[in-house]
Amino acid sequence: MNQKVKNIVFFLLLALLSLPLFQHFTRIFDTGRLNGDFILHERPQFSWSSWMDGTFQTGCDRFIEDHIGFRNFFVRLNNQIDFSLFDEVNAEGIIKGKNSILYEYDYIRAFTGDDFIGKNTITRKMQKLKFLQEHLKNKFDIDLILIFEPSKARIQPQFIPDSYLEKGKTLSNYEFFKQQADDLKVDCIDLNEYLLEVSDTIPYPVYPPYGIHWSEHTMNFITDSLINYIESKRNIDLPDFKVETKIVGDSISDSDYDAGNTSNLLFRLQGPVMPYPFFTFYDDSTKTRPMVLAVADSYYWNIFNTRVPKNLFANQAFWYFNAKVYPDFYFEEKWTRDLDIQKEVEKQDVILLSITERFLYKFAWQFVDQLYEIYTPEFSGDLIEKREDEIRNYSTWFDDLVIRAQNNDTLTLWELIHTEADFLAQKKDFEIYLSWYGMKYFKGIISSNSNWNSTIYVKANEKGRSYNEQLNIDAAWIFEQNYPELFRKFTTIRKYREMIRADSAWLEAVAQKAQKYYIPPETMVSLDAEYLANKELKPESFEEKVLKLIETIKNDPEWLKAVTSKAAEKGFTLNEMLRRDAEYVITEQQKKRK
Numbered sequence: 001m002n003q004k005v006k007n008i009v010f011f012l013l014l015a016l017l018s019l020p021l022f023q024h025f026t027r028i029f030d031t032g033r034l035n036g037d038f039i040l041h042e043r044p045q046f047s048w049s050s051w052m053d054g055t056f057q058t059g060c061d062r063f064i065e066d067h068i069g070f071r072n073f074f075v076r077l078n079n080q081i082d083f084s085l086f087d088e089v090n091a092e093g094i095i096k097g098k099n100s101i102l103y104e105y106d107y108i109r110a111f112t113g114d115d116f117i118g119k120n121t122i123t124r125k126m127q128k129l130k131f132l133q134e135h136l137k138n139k140f141d142i143d144l145i146l147i148f149e150p151s152k153a154r155i156q157p158q159f160i161p162d163s164y165l166e167k168g169k170t171l172s173n174y175e176f177f178k179q180q181a182d183d184l185k186v187d188c189i190d191l192n193e194y195l196l197e198v199s200d201t202i203p204y205p206v207y208p209p210y211g212i213h214w215s216e217h218t219m220n221f222i223t224d225s226l227i228n229y230i231e232s233k234r235n236i237d238l239p240d241f242k243v244e245t246k247i248v249g250d251s252i253s254d255s256d257y258d259a260g261n262t263s264n265l266l267f268r269l270q271g272p273v274m275p276y277p278f279f280t281f282y283d284d285s286t287k288t289r290p291m292v293l294a295v296a297d298s299y300y301w302n303i304f305n306t307r308v309p310k311n312l313f314a315n316q317a318f319w320y321f322n323a324k325v326y327p328d329f330y331f332e333e334k335w336t337r338d339l340d341i342q343k344e345v346e347k348q349d350v351i352l353l354s355i356t357e358r359f360l361y362k363f364a365w366q367f368v369d370q371l372y373e374i375y376t377p378e379f380s381g382d383l384i385e386k387r388e389d390e391i392r393n394y395s396t397w398f399d400d401l402v403i404r405a406q407n408n409d410t411l412t413l414w415e416l417i418h419t420e421a422d423f424l425a426q427k428k429d430f431e432i433y434l435s436w437y438g439m440k441y442f443k444g445i446i447s448s449n450s451n452w453n454s455t456i457y458v459k460a461n462e463k464g465r466s467y468n469e470q471l472n473i474d475a476a477w478i479f480e481q482n483y484p485e486l487f488r489k490f491t492t493i494r495k496y497r498e499m500i501r502a503d504s505a506w507l508e509a510v511a512q513k514a515q516k517y518y519i520p521p522e523t524m525v526s527l528d529a530e531y532l533a534n535k536e537l538k539p540e541s542f543e544e545k546v547l548k549l550i551e552t553i554k555n556d557p558e559w560l561k562a563v564t565s566k567a568a569e570k571g572f573t574l575n576e577m578l579r580r581d582a583e584y585v586i587t588e589q590q591k592k593r594k
Contacts, residue, residue: 073266080266091262100269101159102259103152104212106358108160111153113170115361115402117392118414122173124385125363126180127518128372129353133187135375140346143233146188147226148178149299149356150195150214152207173360184518189229191222192357208252209271210260216253217245219302220277226303227312230350236288238312242280247273255302281311291347293317295367296354317348322365342374362392376517379527381436383429387421434479434486435493442475489537496529542586549582 082088087096095103109115129146136142153160154174174192181188195218199206208215214222220243231238252274254261260269292313294300300318303309304326309316318326319336328334345351353364366389391397401420405413425433426441434441446452460470480487500506507525514524540548553559567577 076264076266079264083263083265089263091259091264094259094263095161095164097159097161099159100209101156102210102212102263103160104259104358107151107153107212107356108164109402110172110174110357110360111151111157111160111169112165112167113172113175114406114413115398116171116173116176116413117361117417118412119176121388121414122176122363123180124520125368126177126184126186127520128368129364130184130186131518132368132371132375136345136351142345142348142351143187143230144351144353145229145233146181146186147296147352147354148174148188148190148192149297149354150191150206151357152212154192154357155195155199155206172357173363174357177360177363187233189226194225204275205272208256208274210252210258210269211256212259213255213299213302215256215274216277216302217275219306220245223303223306223308226352227308230290230292234288234290234349236290239284239287239289240282241308241311242282243277244280245275245277247275277306279306279308281307283311289314290349291315291317292350292352293319293345293348294352294354295319295322295364296352297321297356297359299356300352300354317344319367322367341370345371361398362389362395366393376519377527377531379523379530380432381523381526381530383425383432383436384418384421387424387428388417390424391417391420431486434483435489438479438483438486438490439472439475442478443471446471446475446478489533492533492536493526493529496532497525500525500528545586546579546582549585550578553578553582 079090082090083096089096089102093105095105095108097103106115129144133144136144151174178190178193180186181190195206195214198221202218202221204217205215206218207213224243227238230236252271253276256274257269257271290313292309292315294304294309294317296318297320300320304316304318309318316327320326320329322336325334325336325339353367355364359365369386369389391401397420398417401416402413405411405416408416411419446456456470456474457467459465459474460467463470465473476487479490500510510524510528511521513519513528514521517524519527553563563577563581564574566581567574570577572580
């Protein structure tokens with residue numbers, strides 16, 4: 001190769017290597033934006049301290065990597081190579097299935113039962129929901145309707161990669177939630193069941209191949225069914241609307257291509273032509289427009305964006321994951337935590353609790369639990385249950401426990417959650433925890449200490465007791481010595497528990513109350529026991545003590561005679577003198593205690 005050719009090659013290579021730098025400063029080529037939720041590193045601020053410790057240099061490296069010319073092109077090129085050659089999708093949570101069908105992993109996890117939260121937890125959630133359905137309907141004429149939104153993994157399992165199904169399926173949250181809904185006769189709409197029945201009759205895909213949610217065409221059928229259900233449930237006639245389905249060229253909407261967009265490929269994936277509904281609404285003042293609140297996930301966006309709520313309902317209330325309040329959030333941030341939830345709920349005629357399978361592990365995003373607390377007696381003994389909810393609603397924590405359960409042959413997912421929740425309750429609710437589980441707590445401390453535990457065996461032999469008897473005695477002694485007030489509350493609650501259980505008539509009355517609130521009978525026993533314990537242990541106010549002493553004086557003839565005589569001498573009425581003497585005695589008693 002002569003020198004001239006070498007020079008040309010050299011300058012071509014130099015030009016190619018310089019292109020990213022040229023693009024970085026000029027942005028002459030439009031490489032488009034990447035889709036997804038990520039944050040690019042900002043240019044670091046120089047300081048001598050950051051220069052000396054190396055953080056400035058590291059920050060510069062990250063800034064250049066995120067802002068180098070043609071970065072978005074090279075990201076897409078890399079993603080396309082991985083997708084086409086290695087069946088990998090470089091988007092968090094997106095899985096490439098057979099025939100290039102895209103899934104979100106969490107739906108597969110839910111379908112196989114890997115995120116199953118346990119029968120007891122689901123039963124309790126559905127009992128609370130059943131109570132709320134009956135209470136809101138009977139007291140406020142509000143229809144609370146549970147909607148099981150569909151799952152692509154459940155509707156189209158045939159395209160899931162075999163590697164995700166190797167271990168087989170176990171009982172899933174959806175299956176047991178549905179079973180409990182049927183057993184408790186919960187008012188619900190099961191869209192999984194509905195779509196599996198009609199999918200063969202729908203001429204277009206129920207799910208777009210590169211979308212996570214139902215297709216807009218499918219949403220049209222769902223919306224129509226939902227409106228009919230509300231009309232039947234409320235015995236009303238909502239405003240009319242018309243839907244025309246059209247194929248708009250060969251384009252696919254962003255909602256039907258959301259997984260494809262997130263994948264950030266170099267070339268757009270080719271799929272079937274999809275039809276799209278176009279809504280026309282008719283304004284008719286003779287029709288009924290109910291107040292409707294939707295507490296829902298992202299599936300509801302398709303319905304919300306059709307303008308059906310705006311044109312058929314009296315409001316557009318949409319609480320996204322029971323967190324963001326729409327449409328208010330379009331104008332300024334508004335969160336459900338800023339609302340008076342009871343007041344907002346009682347405004348409604350219909351509440352749609354709409355949730356897809358992947359989110360059933362964090363059922364209703366605590367909406368049901370919040371309402372249940374409002375309309376039922378206060379009970380502090382559910383502190384572990386509340387901490388379990390906290391863990392399930394913390395997605396990163398929950399995901400980690402799912403992985404641990406998959407790699408654990410001895411503990412199930414719900415057992416791991418309970419163990420973590422128990423530990424969390426000890427740390428955050430220590431006094432309440434001891435009032436319910438104090439003996440268990442101190443017995444655990446003793447038995448986990450080998451030296452201490454050995455002394456229990458020795459003392460048990462010396463006293464002629466069993467190990468458990470001696471362990472209980474020592475745990476109770478430590479509990480009482482260190483936390484006398486909490487020990488008193490613990491023993492008082494236990495006392496009333498035993499009294500309720502020993503009285504068949506009392507126990508039957510508690511059982512009937514439990515049935516009313518859809519509370520397990522044993523929990524209702526504890527709730528009533530706590531109420532009675534609090535009443536017994538509540539410190540008497542000064543006024544209560546005075547009134548009690550006045551009654552004591554009245555029932556003591558000699559004392560009453562002396563007070564009557566004193567009242568006559570001092571020119572007071574008997575009631576005035578009784579109060580003065582009672583207040584004096586109580587005050588002197590309090591001084592002596594100090």
